Amino acid sequence: MSQTGGVDITRCRRGNTVNTINSSIRKLSGSKTTFLHSSLAVLALTGVVGSVAAQAQQEEPAVLEEVVVTGIRSSLQESLETKRYAGAVVDAITAEDLGKFPDKNVADSLSRITGVSVTRGFGEGEKIAVRGTSPDQNRTLLNGAAVASADWFVLDNPSRAFNYTLLPSTIVSSLEVYKTPEASIQEGSLGGTVMLRTRRPLDMEANSGVVQVQGIYSENSEEWDPNLSALYSWKNDAETLGINVSLTKQDRTVLREGTEVLGYQFQDFGLGPLWTPRAIGDAYFTQDRERETALITGQWRPTDAGEFTLTYLNSELDADNTNYNRYEWFNGQAGGGTIDPATARRVGSGVVAGEVDNNYAEYYVIDRVSYSETESIDLQYSHNFETWSMDLRVGHTEAEGGTSSDRQYGFDRFLDGSSFSGLNHTPFFEGQVESDEQLVTRGLGWMMENKRIMEDEEDYASVDFDFPLEMGVFNGIKAGMNYRDHDKSQFQNGTRFHWLTDAMHSDDATEYGGGSDTSGWDRWLYGNLDAGTLADYARNESGAPYPLMNMSKAASVIFPAEAYANAATILFLPDTWDVNEEIIAAYGQLEFEGEGFRGNFGVRVVQTEVASQGYNWDGDWLAASIDQLGGYQLLVDLLDPRGDFNVRQETIDHDYTEVLPNMNVAFDLTDDSILRFSAAKVMARPDYVKIANQESANTDTRTGSRGNPELDPETANQFDLAYEWYFQDQALLAFTYFNKDISDSVISSTSVEKRFDEKQGEFVDVLFVQPVNGKGAEVQGLEVSYQQNFGNFGVIANYTYTDADSKDDRDPVNNPGSGLVRGTSEHMANLTGFYENDWMSARLSYNYRTEWYDGLSEFGSEMYIDDYGQLDTSITFTVYNDWDIVFEGVNITGEELEHYHIDTGRSARLYDNGARYTVGFNYHF
Numbered sequence: 057m058s059q060t061g062g063v064d065i066t067r068c069r070r071g072n073t074v075n076t077i078n079s080s081i082r083k084l085s086g087s088k089t090t091f092l093h094s095s096l097a098v099l100a101l102t103g104v105v106g107s108v109a110a111q112a113q114q115e116e117p118a119v120l121e122e123v124v125v126t127g128i129r130s131s132l133q134e135s136l137e138t139k140r141y142a143g144a145v146v147d148a149i150t151a152e153d154l155g156k157f158p159d160k161n162v163a164d165s166l167s168r169i170t171g172v173s174v175t176r177g178f179g180e181g182e183k184i185a186v187r188g189t190s191p192d193q194n195r196t197l198l199n200g201a202a203v204a205s206a207d208w209f210v211l212d213n214p215s216r217a218f219n220y221t222l223l224p225s226t227i228v229s230s231l232e233v234y235k236t237p238e239a240s241i242q243e244g245s246l247g248g249t250v251m252l253r254t255r256r257p258l259d260m261e262a263n264s265g266v267v268q269v270q271g272i273y274s275e276n277s278e279e280w281d282p283n284l285s286a287l288y289s290w291k292n293d294a295e296t297l298g299i300n301v302s303l304t305k306q307d308r309t310v311l312r313e314g315t316e317v318l319g320y321q322f323q324d325f326g327l328g329p330l331w332t333p334r335a336i337g338d339a340y341f342t343q344d345r346e347r348e349t350a351l352i353t354g355q356w357r358p359t360d361a362g363e364f365t366l367t368y369l370n371s372e373l374d375a376d377n378t379n380y381n382r383y384e385w386f387n388g389q390a391g392g393g394t395i396d397p398a399t400a401r402r403v404g405s406g407v408v409a410g411e412v413d414n415n416y417a418e419y420y421v422i423d424r425v426s427y428s429e430t431e432s433i434d435l436q437y438s439h440n441f442e443t444w445s446m447d448l449r450v451g452h453t454e455a456e457g458g459t460s461s462d463r464q465y466g467f468d469r470f471l472d473g474s475s476f477s478g479l480n481h482t483p484f485f486e487g488q489v490e491s492d493e494q495l496v497t498r499g500l501g502w503m504m505e506n507k508r509i510m511e512d513e514e515d516y517a518s519v520d521f522d523f524p525l526e527m528g529v530f531n532g533i534k535a536g537m538n539y540r541d542h543d544k545s546q547f548q549n550g551t552r553f554h555w556l557t558d559a560m561h562s563d564d565a566t567e568y569g570g571g572s573d574t575s576g577w578d579r580w581l582y583g584n585l586d587a588g589t590l591a592d593y594a595r596n597e598s599g600a601p602y603p604l605m606n607m608s609k610a611a612s613v614i615f616p617a618e619a620y621a622n623a624a625t626i627l628f629l630p631d632t633w634d635v636n637e638e639i640i641a642a643y644g645q646l647e648f649e650g651e652g653f654r655g656n657f658g659v660r661v662v663q664t665e666v667a668s669q670g671y672n673w674d675g676d677w678l679a680a681s682i683d684q685l686g687g688y689q690l691l692v693d694l695l696d697p698r699g700d701f702n703v704r705q706e707t708i709d710h711d712y713t714e715v716l717p718n719m720n721v722a723f724d725l726t727d728d729s730i731l732r733f734s735a736a737k738v739m740a741r742p743d744y745v746k747i748a749n750q751e752s753a754n755t756d757t758r759t760g761s762r763g764n765p766e767l768d769p770e771t772a773n774q775f776d777l778a779y780e781w782y783f784q785d786q787a788l789l790a791f792t793y794f795n796k797d798i799s800d801s802v803i804s805s806t807s808v809e810k811r812f813d814e815k816q817g818e819f820v821d822v823l824f825v826q827p828v829n830g831k832g833a834e835v836q837g838l839e840v841s842y843q844q845n846f847g848n849f850g851v852i853a854n855y856t857y858t859d860a861d862s863k864d865d866r867d868p869v870n871n872p873g874s875g876l877v878r879g880t881s882e883h884m885a886n887l888t889g890f891y892e893n894d895w896m897s898a899r900l901s902y903n904y905r906t907e908w909y910d911g912l913s914e915f916g917s918e919m920y921i922d923d924y925g926q927l928d929t930s931i932t933f934t935v936y937n938d939w940d941i942v943f944e945g946v947n948i949t950g951e952e953l954e955h956y957h958i959d960t961g962r963s964a965r966l967y968d969n970g971a972r973y974t975v976g977f978n979y980h981f
Contacts, residue, residue, distance in 0.1 A: 119886070127153070132150075134230070139780070140730070143655065144234055146376040147169045160283070161398050166889065168903060171187045179310070181518075186247030187794060187858065188877060189246045192215045193215040194248055198223075198252045199367060202433050205219045206458065210462060214745050215925065235794070239656075246770060249589050264288075266978060270977070277342075284304070285303065285807035302349075305346075307347070308343075308972075313340055316337060320917045332387045332395065334389075334408075341378070343376065345373065354366045369431075371431075373759065375425050391416055399924040403962055416469075417469060419498055421610075424448075427457060433452055455511065458508045463502050464506070465605070502531050504552055507548065515541045519537055521535050525647075531647055533645070551625040608684040627684065639663070644658050645657065659715060661714075665711045666709065666711075668709075673703045682695070710766045727794055729782070731777075733777055739771045760825070762824055763826075772798040774795060775795055775797040776794045792838070794838075804873050804912075806830050831863035834863065837857050848892055855886075881905040881908045895933070896931070902926070903925065918958055919955050928948065930945070932978075938977070940980075942977060946972040947971045952969075
C-alpha cells in the first residue's frame with residue numbers, strides 16, 4: 057500500500073495503542089530532541105509488538121486493524137510536527153498528497169498562517185508580508201536558495217518581493233515560515249523567511265507520480281481555461297540514482313472591472329486647501345495569462361556518505377493585457393475648468409462631490425505585450441563524515457519581465473462639463489449625458505508606445521558545516537559562509553510620433569522634412585490621411601461599461617509600419633538603471649539541549665557592497681534624451697534652449713556591514729506544552745527602485761521620484777514569547793507575543809522642481825519624492841492559533857493583532873506617506889472547517905484582514921485598502937482507488953477590493969475580480 061501523504065497508526069483491538077509516525081522517523085536527521093522522540097516511538101512500537109507477540113503465544117491471536125490517516129489530517133499532523141520540533145518560531149503547511157497543496161496559489165495558502173498577509177490585486181495571491189512589514193521586507197527561498205523574480209505588470213517597480221504567480225503550488229511539497237531567525241538562515245527579512253520545499257526522487261517511491269487534468273472557470277470573464285500538471289519520479293533499485301520531473305500548464309482569462317480616481321491634489325479652489333480628485337474613470341482590464349512551469353530534480357549518491365542534488369526550475373508567464381479607461385479630469389487639470397465651490401461636498405480634508413464646466417475627457421486604451429519568466433539551476437553536494445558533515449552549494453538564477461510593448465491610444469475631447477459623487481461620475485456633452493453614440497465620435501488626440509523591461513539575476517555559492525558536540529548541554533556547532541552577486545536592472549524607452557510635426561509649425565520645418573509637402577506619418581495624422589474616430593475601431597462587448605476597441609484593427613491603422621519611419625524612439629534616461637549588490641556573509645551557530653530545554657544561539661555577519669549605475673544630465677531630461685538621437689536640434693531647443701546636457705553614466709558606491717546575533721530557546725513545560733523565547737537583530741535591504749541611481753517624472757500627474765543609492769538597510773531588534781500546547785493528535789492551542797523595534801526605516805522626502813510637459817508644451821511644477829532613512833517604527837502584536845479534530849470533522853482558526861507605529865512625523869500634505877507603516881492590518885483572522893472520511897474531503901476557509909496602508913499610488917497619492925474577507929472552498933472525492941474528482945472555489949462570494957485616500961469616506965478605487973471555480977480529476981500512481 058502506498059503511504060504517500062499518510063501517517064500509519066496501528067491499533068490493537070485489546071486496547072494497546074501505538075503510533076508509528078512516519079513523519080517522526082523523518083526527523084531523525086534533526087536535533088537530538090527530535091531523535092529522542094523518534095527513537096522512543098520506534099522503541100514503543102518494538103515493545104508493544106513484542107508484548108502482543110508474547111500474548112499471542114498464550115492466548116488467541118490478536119487481530120490488528122490498520123488505519124491510514126491521509127489527506128487533510130495527514131497534512132496537519134506533519135505541519136504540527138514541523139512546528140513542534142523546530143528550533144525557532146515556525147509555522148508550516150504540508151501538501152496533502154502528491155501535487156495537492158491546499159490552494160492552487162502558494163501565496164493564498166500562506167495567507168492562512170498567523171501573521172501572514174497577501175496582496176490580491178488581480179484576484180490571485182501575488183506577494184506576501186509577515187507581521188506588520190511590507191512585501192519587500194520578507195524573503196522567499198526555494199530549497200534554501202534564492203529565486204529571481206520579475207513582475208509583468210507595468211506599474212510594478214523592481215522589488216525584493218517574490219511574485220508567487222510564477223510558482224504553481226503543484227511543485228511544492230511543504231513550506232515553512234520562519235518568524236524568528238537562525239544564524240544559519242540567509243538574512244534579509246524583517247518579517248519572516250519563507251522556505252519552499254520541493255520533492256526529491258530518493259525520498260519518493262520509484263515510478264510514482266500524479267496527473268491532474270482540471271478546468272478553471274472565471275466568473276467575470278465567463279471563460280474556461282485549462283489547468284494541467286504531471287509529476288513523475290523514478291529511482292533505481294539501489295536507491296542511489298533518481299530523477300523526478302514536474303510539468304505544469306495553467307491558463308487564466310482575467311477580467312477586472314473597476315472605478316478609480318487617478319490621483320488627488322491638495323489645492324484651494326475657493327473653499328480653502330482641500331484634497332480633490334484629479335480625474336475619475338471606469339477601468340476595464342482584460343488579460344490572457346498562460347503559465348508553463350518545469351521543475352526537474354536529479355539525485356545521485358556515489359557513496360553512502362555523499363549525495364549530489366541538482367534542481368532546475370523554468371517558469372514562463374505570458375501576461376498580455378489591455379486596459380481601458382473612460383475618465384474625466386477635474387479642477388483645472390489638463391487645461392479644463394475648476395470645480396464650482398457651490399457644488400462641492402467635503403468629507404474631512406477632501407472633496408468627494410462636485411461639478412465642473414468645460415473639462416477635458418479621454419477614452420484611454422493601453423494594449424500591452426507583457427511577460428515574466430524565471431530560470432534557476434542549483435547544485436548541492438552533501439557529505440557526512442564520521443564526526444561531522446558538510447554541505448556545498450552553487451547556483452544561478454535569473455528572471456526577466458515587464459512590458460515589451462504598450463501602445464497607448466487617446467481619444468479625447470472637451471466636455472460641456474462633468475459631475476462626480478464618490479466614485480460615480482457623469483460626463484455631459486451637447487446638452488445631455490454623453491451617450492455611447494457620442495463617445496465613439498471622439499477623434500484620436502494622441503498616441504505613443506513604450507517599452508519597460510526589468511531583469512533580476514544572482515550567482516551564489518555557500519558552504520555549511522555541522523559538527524556534533526558532547527560538551528555538557530552543547531550538542532552541536534553549525535558554521536558557514538555565503539556569497540551572492542545580485543544584479544537588478546530596468547530598461548525603458550518610448551516611441552513618439554508627434555514631435556516632428558510640432559516642429560513643422562515653425563519656420564525651420566523644412567530642416568526636418570516638413571513644410572507644405574510633408575509626407576509619411578505626420579501628414580497622415582494631421583488630415584491628409586485621417587485616423588478617423590473611435591467609431592472606426594469600436595466593438596460592443598456584453599457586460600462592458602462602454603464600447604471597446606478592435607485592437608488588431610486599431611494597431612494596423614494607427615500604428616502602421618510606415619508610422620515608425622518618422623517616429624523618434626528615445627531611451628528614457630531617468631528610468632534606465634542597474635543596481636549590483638555583492639554580499640558576503642559568515643555565521644556561527646551553537647546548539648544546546650538539556651533536561652527539558654533546547655535551542656540555539658549564534659551570530660551572522662554580513663557585508664554588502666552596492667554599486668548603483670544610472671544616467672545623469674544637465675537640464676531637462678526629455679531634451680537630453682532626444683539630444684542623444686541627433687537630428688532633432690529644433691525640438692531640443694524648444695524643450696530646453698540651454699543646449700549642453702552633458703549626459704553621462706555614473707555609478708554611486710555604498711557599503712555597510714551588519715552584525716546580527718540571535719537566540720532561540722524552547723522549554724518543555726510538560727510532555728505536551730512548550731514555552732519559547734527568541735531574541736534577535738534582523739535586517740532588510742532597501743528596495744531596488746529606492747537605491748537606483750534614477751529619476752522619473754510624470755508631467756500628467758505632476759509627480760516624480762528619484763532613488764537614493766546611499767540608503768542604509770532597515771534593522772530591527774526583535775523578541776518573541778510563545779506558548780504551544782499540543783493537547784491531542786493533530787491539535788494545537790498557541791499564543792505568541794512579538795515585538796520589533798525598527799530603526800532606519802525608509803521614508804520619503806519631497807521637493808518641487810520644474811519639468812517640461814510635452815503635451816502642453818510648457819514647464820510645470822513637479823513634486824519629487826526621494827527616499828531617506830527615517831527614525832523607524834515600533835511593531836508589536838499577538839498571535840493566537842487553534843486547531844482540533846472532532847471525529848471526521850475539524851477546525852483550524854487563528855487571529856493576529858498588530859500594532860505598528862512610525863517614529864517619524866506625519867505630514868500627508870507636504871510629504872505623502874510620512875508617519876505610516878506600510879502593509880499592516882490591525883486585525884487578521886482565518887477560520888477553516890473541514891470534513892474528511894475514506895472517500896471525501898471537504899474544506900471551507902475564510903480569510904479576513906482589516907484596512908491597511910498600501911503605499912503611494914503611481915500618482916503620488918496615499919492609498920489604503922479597506923477591510924477585505926475572502927471565502928474559499930475545496931472538495932475532493934475518491935471515486936476509484938487512486939482517482940479523485942476535485943472541485944475548488946476561490947472568492948466564492950465575489951468580494952471586491954476597495955481603496956481609499958487617507959480616510960474611508962474618500963473612495964479611490966473599487967475593483968471586482970469575481971470568483972473562480974476549478975473542476976477536474978487527479979490520478980495518483
